[in-house]
Amino acid sequence: MVARQHGRTQLSSISTPANIHERCKTIESLPEIWRKALLAFDGNKRPICPLTGRPLAAWPNAAPPSFNELLKAPAIGLRTGLISSTLAFDFDGVESWKTFKRLFGGQPWHVLPPSIAWTSGRVARRQVAFFVAPEHHHLLENKRRKIDDLEMRWEAAASVICGKHPLTNGYSWIENCAPWEQKLATLPLEIIQKIPDIRMAPEKPLRNYQPIGYDLTVPLDSFITYASSQLIKNGSSEGSCNDDAIRLSMDLVAAEAWLRVQGVGTDRTAQDLFDEYVGNCPDRINGKPLNTRAMQARFDGAIRLQPAPPTPEYKLIERLNYQKRQAAKLTRGAV
Numbered sequence: 001m002v003a004r005q006h007g008r009t010q011l012s013s014i015s016t017p018a019n020i021h022e023r024c025k026t027i028e029s030l031p032e033i034w035r036k037a038l039l040a041f042d043g044n045k046r047p048i049c050p051l052t053g054r055p056l057a058a059w060p061n062a063a064p065p066s067f068n069e070l071l072k073a074p075a076i077g078l079r080t081g082l083i084s085s086t087l088a089f090d091f092d093g094v095e096s097w098k099t100f101k102r103l104f105g106g107q108p109w110h111v112l113p114p115s116i117a118w119t120s121g122r123v124a125r126r127q128v129a130f131f132v133a134p135e136h137h138h139l140l141e142n143k144r145r146k147i148d149d150l151e152m153r154w155e156a157a158a159s160v161i162c163g164k165h166p167l168t169n170g171y172s173w174i175e176n177c178a179p180w181e182q183k184l185a186t187l188p189l190e191i192i193q194k195i196p197d198i199r200m201a202p203e204k205p206l207r208n209y210q211p212i213g214y215d216l217t218v219p220l221d222s223f224i225t226y227a228s229s230q231l232i233k234n235g236s237s238e239g240s241c242n243d244d245a246i247r248l249s250m251d252l253v254a255a256e257a258w259l260r261v262q263g264v265g266t267d268r269t270a271q272d273l274f275d276e277y278v279g280n281c282p283d284r285i286n287g288k289p290l291n292t293r294a295m296q297a298r299f300d301g302a303i304r305l306q307p308a309p310p311t312p313e314y315k316l317i318e319r320l321n322y323q324k325r326q327a328a329k330l331t332r333g334a335v
Helices: 017-027 032-037 066-072 094-104 134-140 189-194 228-232 237-259 270-280 292-304 311-334
Strands: 007-008 038-041 075-079 087-094 118-121 124-133 150-153 158-163 173-174 217-218 264-266
Touching: 017 066, 032 038, 032 075, 038 066, 038 158, 066 150, 075 237, 075 270, 087 094, 094 189, 124 189, 134 189, 217 292, 217 311, 228 237, 228 270, 237 264, 237 292, 237 311
Parallel strands: 217 264
Antiparallel strands: 007 173, 038 075, 075 158, 087 124, 087 150, 118 124, 118 173
8 A cells, every 4th residue: 555644754955964864864775776777856856967967868878876976966866667667656636646546446555555655745746656577567568658647657757756846845755655664566467457558549539649659758848839948947927927827838738748649758747847937936926925736726727628739730740850860860879
């Protein structure tokens, strides 16, 4: 089962001896199979080079940081998928728990074994990690990665597991589910088998984009409008947060969905980029604290609407072809 308690061990800073001790304890307690899959992250959920602190575009194939580099990093992340044999269930709000129950026949703490779990501290958010036996890896090749607000993080994905978060006091371990309290459990075969297949008709109709079958990971922000990319970078002015959040959410959700239909992964999710945008918005609006719940509700509403990308499809295809050419060059250079 997955613990329902909301108590947690806080990991928000490494500036004090106590926090340094806690970070050391975390790194030393992580499953051995995770060591080669770890990454350094900044406080905005972006993989970074541990030496320079700059965003790391080539994170899927990057060498893992050293112990000292992980100790000093603002946050630590885990690459899920084949590199760590780990799948993480990402519960993103109240509806995601309902989705899990509908798909798997019960609440997580009833149908899943106890395992390592953490949270950003936001309402009804947490991730729970599971080991996938090597002989079962192939069973995940044609499985859906996201259903409504529930995400099954596997190949071409990474999750921040401890350290700073752009909107909260930091990531923390769920009580009794920290790596020194709980072993990484094996994901039961019957759960893998219940994850819907991508070839099955979805519950909600997707727009009729034709998959092009190219296996690639691309930067999501290259497939949104320039105005949207500037919002992520700079946030909104005080009086524009509501309208800007709606437009940005629609753009991000639509671009991510379009790429997924093309069989293409993204370096960061729509939620990741939206969270960065919210983190760059003013802390106070008309003298009151920024209502992050209302901002998230606009993003969640965009997911339900299943919008079309505001960027013309021929331009999206041009951008995707460019990414393909760049990937081909890197592949040739590595030979």
